Amino acid sequence: MPPKPKPTTRDSSFSIFKPGTLVEVSSNDVGFRGSWYTGTVIRRASKKDPAKYLIEYTHLFSDEAGTKPLREIIDLGQLRPVAPREKKREFKFSEEVDAFYNDGWWEGAITGASDGKFKVYFRSSKEQIEFSKEDLRLHREWLGGDKWKPPLEEEEEEEEEENGKVSTEGKTMENDKAVTELKFEKGASVEVSSDEDGFDGAWFAATVIEPVGKDKYLVEYQSLRTEDDTEFLKEEIDILHIRPSPPDTVVVDSFDRLDEVDALYNDGWWIGVISKVLSNSRYKVYFKNTLEEMQFEHSELRLHQEWIDGKWIVTRQGLTCDR
Incomplete structure (x- = not known):
């Protein structure tokens, strides 16, 4: 994918993250993406680069005894205020x-x-x-x-x-369900993920050729080709990296800002978030894993879905659709 852009500095953010402010810090290191750690702003790290801050973590320590809190210089784009929490909350299935x-x-x-x-x-x-x-x-x-x-x-x-009108709608959860055992037949259309560096968050369309041993399948990709470009690439894939092809979730009018989407790029579907709605059915999509922002046409996007316990979870509205 293209080179990573530098975080955009915002004057309003500078005023928020004053010394002593409790914050949350994100990381783009492999194995830590999608996590936030609490800390306290100590000071600006440098006058020459006002977009960097010295942070002292709340729960991370630099010594094994856990007596010396870890300190680290963090980019402005990795900081946010501590996320709010309701005093009481009934969590719902797929939330x-x-x-x-x-x-x-x-x-x-x-x-x-x-x-x-x-x-x-x-x-x-x-x-x-x-x-x-x-x-x-x-x-x-x-x-x-x-x-x-x-x-x-x-x-x-x-x-x-x-007002005595507390609603119970949507506050019950479905009964706990056992994880569905997936079995794919020959010729089944699937999508395949990869743990290789640089491919995190991407899914590639493929067709099942045959099972090979326990919990493995030989698949043929529908868009990836061999190095000599003579045929489509074939590969043995562990079942943990295979899922059924997701159902179509047609967005007729337009996507909304902050919708979680899959963007078609480099022959695969990459997970991102709509960061800006442009004119003529175009959008800017932000990829959290790489800190990149790219432009896509409406036809190159689809609502992001997760395959969990035999259900497709549509993240736009918290809906689930059975498969």
């Missing part, structure tokens, strides 16, 4: 959340509940881990200033309680 794990907040999706515990699926690591409600919060994107998407629901809930 996007942040789970507190390994001293940081990790982005995932609710896939089940049992005995007061919640199962969360992490797209980046393809893991499913169980958490208590206290270790979860609704996933939010910072829009700048004090604005978040989705906004804090606490005030609205308090008003409903005062």
